[in-house]
Every structure is written in structure tokens, then in C-alpha cells.
Amino acid sequence: MAFKSDMxxxxxxxxxxxxxxxxxxxxxxxxxxxxxxxxSATLSVDYLHYKDEQPGLDRVSVRSxxxxxxxxxxxxxxxxxxxxxxxxxxxxxxYHTAISGASRxxxxxxxxxxxxxxxxxxxxxxxxxxxxNENDYRSRALxxxxxISSADHNTTGGLSLGVSNDTISPxxxxxxxxxxxxxxxxxxxxxxxxxxxxxxxxxxxxxxxGYYSDPYKYVDKRPRKRDVNGLLLRWNHALAxxxxxxxxxxxxxxxxxxxxxxxxxxxxxxxxxxxxxxxSLRLSTQSAADFYFxxxxxxxxxxxxxPGYTFGSTAFTSADQRLSGFGAVTAGLQAAYSFGDGWxxxxxxxHYRQSTGWRxxxxxxxxxxxxxxQIWQLGVSKQW
Amino acid sequence: MASPCELLLPAANEAAAQVLAAPxxxxxxxxxxKYSRYRSGSVVSAINGAAGGAPLPLDDETLAxxxxxxxxxxxxxxxxxxxxxxxxxxWNFKQPRVPPPEELAPLLALTGWRKAEREGRTLxxxxxxxxxxxxxxxxxxxxxRAAALLLAQGVQCGYVNLGGDLRVLGPQPDGSPWxxxxxxxxxxxxxxxxxxxxxxxLATSGDYERYFELDGQRYCHILDPATGYPVTAWRSxxxxxxxxxxxGASATIAMLKGPRALDFLAQTGCAWLAQDAAGELHSHAx
Numbered sequence: 001m002a003f004k005s006d007m008x009x010x011x012x013x014x015x016x017x018x019x020x021x022x023x024x025x026x027x028x029x030x031x032x033x034x035x036x037x038x039x040s041a042t043l044s045v046d047y048l049h050y051k052d053e054q055p056g057l058d059r060v061s062v063r064s065x066x067x068x069x070x071x072x073x074x075x076x077x078x079x080x081x082x083x084x085x086x087x088x089x090x091x092x093x094x095y096h097t098a099i100s101g102a103s104r105x106x107x108x109x110x111x112x113x114x115x116x117x118x119x120x121x122x123x124x125x126x127x128x129x130x131x132x133n134e135n136d137y138r139s140r141a142l143x144x145x146x147x148i149s150s151a152d153h154n155t156t157g158g159l160s161l162g163v164s165n166d167t168i169s170p171x172x173x174x175x176x177x178x179x180x181x182x183x184x185x186x187x188x189x190x191x192x193x194x195x196x197x198x199x200x201x202x203x204x205x206x207x208x209x210g211y212y213s214d215p216y217k218y219v220d221k222r223p224r225k226r227d228v229n230g231l232l233l234r235w236n237h238a239l240a241x242x243x244x245x246x247x248x249x250x251x252x253x254x255x256x257x258x259x260x261x262x263x264x265x266x267x268x269x270x271x272x273x274x275x276x277x278x279x280s281l282r283l284s285t286q287s288a289a290d291f292y293f294x295x296x297x298x299x300x301x302x303x304x305x306x307p308g309y310t311f312g313s314t315a316f317t318s319a320d321q322r323l324s325g326f327g328a329v330t331a332g333l334q335a336a337y338s339f340g341d342g343w344x345x346x347x348x349x350x351h352y353r354q355s356t357g358w359r360x361x362x363x364x365x366x367x368x369x370x371x372x373x374q375i376w377q378l379g380v381s382k383q384w
Numbered sequence: 385m386a387s388p389c390e391l392l393l394p395a396a397n398e399a400a401a402q403v404l405a406a407p408x409x410x411x412x413x414x415x416x417x418k419y420s421r422y423r424s425g426s427v428v429s430a431i432n433g434a435a436g437g438a439p440l441p442l443d444d445e446t447l448a449x450x451x452x453x454x455x456x457x458x459x460x461x462x463x464x465x466x467x468x469x470x471x472x473x474x475w476n477f478k479q480p481r482v483p484p485p486e487e488l489a490p491l492l493a494l495t496g497w498r499k500a501e502r503e504g505r506t507l508x509x510x511x512x513x514x515x516x517x518x519x520x521x522x523x524x525x526x527x528x529r530a531a532a533l534l535l536a537q538g539v540q541c542g543y544v545n546l547g548g549d550l551r552v553l554g555p556q557p558d559g560s561p562w563x564x565x566x567x568x569x570x571x572x573x574x575x576x577x578x579x580x581x582x583x584x585x586l587a588t589s590g591d592y593e594r595y596f597e598l599d600g601q602r603y604c605h606i607l608d609p610a611t612g613y614p615v616t617a618w619r620s621x622x623x624x625x626x627x628x629x630x631x632g633a634s635a636t637i638a639m640l641k642g643p644r645a646l647d648f649l650a651q652t653g654c655a656w657l658a659q660d661a662a663g664e665l666h667s668h669a670x
Contacts, residue, residue: 010634010652016455017630021448023528039538195583242560242580270560338558384396 044381052373060090095304095319097369109134170215180210204230257290285360288325291316295367324365327358342383387547408530436512463640469517488612524632569619587631590620617642
């Protein structure tokens with residue numbers, strides 16, 4: 001093999017070295033996770049505590065212990081199973097952020113999911129099922145997916161199809177046995193860009209039919225269909241000192257008229273001695289649903305009725321704060337400790353604040369109280 | 385190999401580790417048996433034994449290694465020369481004796497890669513007494529072959545260490561890199577630096593591996609092919625490159641380049657660390 005005389009010696013030397021037989025392509029390509037079978041099993045137990053509030057009213061509190069198992073089997077299969085038991089209690093406004101007359105609840109939700117994946121040389125196939133039960137809501141879902149990778153595993157494409165059926169029977173008997181049926185299609189592309197960079201794009205399209213209204217809110221009538229389109233772009237970057245930066249952008253758009261953008265970043269840094277610290281920040285902004293109405297009420301009937309409301313009307317309308325226009329910031333910090341021998345523990349604290357004035361690309365919905373939430377997570381896991 | 389060799393990799397248990405490591409260890413032994421000049425059944429012994437005689441037909445692997453040696457000869461401006469092994473007949477590093485030029489002259493007449501006749505699949509060393517020595521890249525080649533076998537079995541963490549030439553397969557299981565200490569050229573228990581390596585190869589060439597000292601002057605085993613005398617400008621050079629063969633060749637060529645080593649290392653585009661004869665540390669991207 002002859003070299004051009006102007007080729008830099010370093011490049012020429014590497015080319016010469018690569019021409020040697022049987023040295024393979026293994027030049028330290030980073031582990032682009034999820035398209036190769038993990039070589040260890042993991043069992044993790046987590047406890048999550050969520051509490052939200054607005055000035056003058058403590059709202060919803062959720063206590064959620066969960067267990068998760070990931071088990072590689074026979075060198076080609078991966079079994080994943082999880083179970084969670086949420087205890088939800090507290091008060092939510094029946095309309096907008098009105099404090100008086102807030103509905104109280106004390107509810108237990110049990111959910112479990114199971115997924116089986118078969119790994120092939122450059123592809124994988126998976127099937128999953130999920131169940132969720134609470135006193136007024138039941139959900140069953142099935143999904144099927146596959147991925148295919150390039151020979152060097154640097155590029156992976158995936159496609160998955162999911163179907164879910166929900167049954168809604170609110171305790172106030174406003175409706176009984178209402179149903180909701182959703183079909184979701186997701187396409188993904190993951191690319192290892194350099195030894196230190198991986199990017200992933202997920203596109204989602206879902207079509208749903210059925211009951212979407214909130215039976216616990218006064219004057220809430222939503223369309224009986226909802227189409228959702230989503231885009232999620234993620235970039236993981238490993239820095240030279242071993243720390244990692246993970247950034248993401250999510251765009252959400254649905255047929256209710258909601259458009260939302262979320263930008264997230266986290267920085268994981270090993271501190272030595274087995275400790276790692278990860279601060280994180282998430283910024284989001286969303287537009288209000290088309291049928292959301294501001295807290296300006298009908299002159300004849302007063303709150304909670306929207307202006308021009310007529311009883312028996314089939315017009316879509318909602319005063320749900322979650323459908324309003326707002327901006328939100330979540331700041332978090334996680335500390336993790338590796339005990340060695342595969343044991344790991346972590347504790348994470350996040351604070352969320354949602355405010356009308358923080359909406360980007362337009363004005364937020366006026367007249368709503370600010371909402372804050374605290375999220376604590378504690379987890380222990382063992383890998384073997 | 386004449387030096388300690390180890391494979392480090394994570395596995396569920398010792399039996400599983402042995403299963404993964406066995407083909408890699410067998411490959412290292414195979415390469416040693418095939419290319420050691422000390423083994424009577426090796427290809428190198430056969431080539432050296434046929435010196436001055438008929439051309440010897442060679443297998444694909446040996447031809448590829450000879451092509452690689454040719455490229456190293458060209459890239460180093462003639463400094464990396466695998467026919468200079470005969471010079472060890474004048475240098476016995478167990479005895480502090482400096483051979484005079486008259487003793488080296490006839491041996492130098494037997495060196496010179498350009499003298500080797502390569503035609504098709506054959507090689508002929510035209511003068512009896514000429515020798516080939518794969519010691520300059522044999523260990524590094526074995527490390528890369530062993531690593532390729534481990535990587536092909538899905539090993540993603542660990543390293544292959546053949547006498548100080550390291551090929552890292554992947555970081556430690558928790559994701560943190562391996563912290564590799566560079567041997568201090570003058571203190572047996574010391575290190576001059578510690579480098580974090582997540583993947584790739586780290587090879588070191590130094591004047592402390594085989595040497596003797598006489599009248600305050602150190603004579604090491606890395607010989608300048610033009611004079612037959614040892615190089616003196618550097619105590620050790622370590623290079624980080626994706627493959628061990630590339631790292632090892634760069635380190636050895638840098639030692640041979642003497643005062644021009646830094647220019648050469650800068651052109652390789654690799655990270656490197658070197659200690660000069662005065663004990664000063666020079667480095668790039670490390």
C-alpha cells in the first residue's frame with residue numbers, strides 16, 4: 001500500500017495499523033444502549049413522594065412505592081417487569097384554581113407492566129403489556145415493537161405499535177362505564193455520532209376515541225376524540241473527564257389545540273469515592289386548549305359557568321388548569337452512591353413551578369394561581 | 385513474551401471469565417510461538433535460518449506484518465528497522481560493556497530493511513547472518529488481536545496488558561475510566577503520571593526496560609540503526625492511540641527520533657507523554 005507523501009504521518013500510521021489482519025472494528029465505540037442485550041440483571045426499588053400546592057391550598061399528594069426488574073435470560077432475551085402502587089390523596093380545584101369547593105380524594109392505584117424482548121444480531125423484537133387499576137379508572141395496554149441496527153450498531157431504527165383501552169367509572173356516578181380507546185405509533189432513530197455523542201429522535205402519533213372529560217370538574221366537556229403528535233430529540237454527550245451531559249427537546253401537539261415545548265438538561269458528574277451528583281433543569285411552555293376558558297364567568301350564573309353558557313349545551317369547555325397556557329420550570333438535584341458489588345442508591349429532589357406569566361410564544365392564561373410541586377425520590381438498586 | 389501479561393475483564397464468575405478470556409490468551413500464545421526469534425519452530429527462526437539462501441514463501445499473516453514493517457520504516461525515515469536485531473550480538477545488557485565501533489561495523493553491514501528482498505509472497509535475506517526481529521511490534525499486535533477476540537465476544541469493559549502495552553476494551557463497569565500509571569524511568573516503584581483511559585491503547589517505550597549503566601551513562605536497548613549505539617534523548621515516551629500497534633510504533637519511533645521526537649509526535653495527532661534525558665516532562669492532551 002503506497003501513501004501520498006503529503007499524508008500526515010499519524011494518519012498514515014493509523015491506516016497502516018488498520019490494514020493488519022483480524023484487528024476488528026472495535027475502536028472503543030461507546031455503548032449505544034438498548035439495541036444490545038444488557039449483560040447484567042437489575043432489581044430496583046423506588047419510593048416517590050409528590051406534593052403540589054397553590055397559594056392558600058395544599059393540593060394533591062402522591063406516595064408511590066415501585067419495584068422494577070430487568071433480567072437478561074439465556075443470552076438473547078430480556079424480561080422487564082414493574083409494579084407500582086400509588087396512594088393519591090388531597091384536594092383539586094373543581095374549576096380553575098378556586099379553593100372553595102375543591103374536591104377531595106383518597107385513592108389507591110395499582111399498576112404493573114411486563115415486557116419481553118428478543119435480541120438478534122442486528123435487530124430486536126419486543127412485546128409488552130400494562131395494567132392499571134384504581135377505583136374509578138382501569139387501563140389495559142398492549143404493545144409490539146422492533147428495532148434494526150446497522151452492522152456497526154451505530155445506527156438503530158425502531159418502530160412500535162401500542163393499543164390501550166381505558167374504562168372510566170367516576171365515584172360521583174356522573175357517567176358510568178365510559179370508555180377510551182387509543183392507538184399509538186412510534187418511530188425512532190438512534191445514532192452514535194462520535195465516541196462521545198449519541199442522539200435519538202422519537203416521533204409519536206396517537207389517535208384516541210372516547211371519554212376525555214374530567215368528571216370531577218364542574219362544567220368540563222371535551223371532544224370525544226384526541227389526536228396527539230410528539231417529537232422527542234435527545235442528545236447524550238460524554239465529556240473528557242468522564243462526566244455526562246444529557247439534553248432533550250420535546251414538542252407536543254394535540255387536537256385539543258395544545259402546543260407544548262419542553263427543554264431539559266442534566267449534568268452527571270462523578271465526584272469520586274462512588275458518589276455522583278446530577279443537577280437538572282427543565283423548562284416548558286404550553287398553549288391553552290382551544291376550549292379552555294379563562295376565569296371570567298357568565299353574568300347570569302356566575303362561577304363556574306363560562307360566559308354564554310346554556311344548560312344542555314354540547315359545546316366543548318373546560319376550566320382545567322392543566323389545559324391552560326403557562327410556562328413551567330423544574331429544577332432538580334440527584335445524588336447517587338455506588339456501594340460496590342452492584343449496589344446503588346440515589347436520592348433526588350425536584351421543585352416544579354408553573355406560572356401563567358412564564359409562557360413563551362404567547363401570553364399565558366390569566367387569572368390562575370401559581371402552582372408549585374415538590375418531588376422526592378429515593379431508590380436502591382442491585383445489579384448482578 | 386518475557387514479561388508479565390494479563391487480561392482483565394468483568395464476568396459473572398470465574399468460569400465465565402475463563403470462557404471469555406481463553407481464546408484471547410490462546411491467540412497471544414499463538415502469536416508468540418509463531419513470531420518469537422527465540423523459538424526454534426517460529427516463522428522468524430525459519431526466515432533467519434534461510435538467510436543467504438533461497439527465497440522463503442510466507443503465509444498471509446506474516447506478509448501483512450512485513451508490509452506493516454515496511455510502512456513503519458518509511459514513516460520513520462528509516463529509523464524503525466526490523467533487521468537491526470543482529471546488533472544485540474554486540475550488546476549484552478547484562479554486562480556493562482560498550483562495544484567499540486569496529487565490533488559494530490560488521491553487524492551494521494548485516495542490517496538494512498532495504499536489503500531484504502520481497503517478491504510476491506516470498507522473502508529473502510540475502511546475506512547469511514541477517515536476521516528479522518518482530519520484537520518492535522509483536523507484543524502490540526498480539527494485544528490488538530486478543531482485544532479483537534474479546535470485543536467480538538461482547539466484552540465491553542476491561543483491558544489487555546502485555547508487558548506494559550495496554551489495550552483498553554472499555555471503561556470500568558461503572559463507566560469510569562481506568563487510571564493507568566506510567567512507570568517512572570528511574571524509580572522502580574514510582575510513576576511519572578497517571579492517565580485516565582476509557583478505551584484505546586497506551587504503549588510506552590523507555591530506556592529502562594533493558595539497559596546498563598557505565599561511568600554515569602545509561603546504555604539502553606533501543607539502538608539507532610545508523611550508528612548501532614543507543615538513543616539517549618528520551619527516558620520514556622508513552623502514546624495513546626486507538627490501536628496498540630499504532631501506539632507502540634509511535635512511541636518507539638519517537639524514542640528513535642531523538643531531538644526531533646516532539647515534531648513527530650505532534651504530527652501523529654495522538655495524546656502523548658514523554659520524559660527527556662534531564663527528567664523534564666513533556667506532554668500533549670494528557
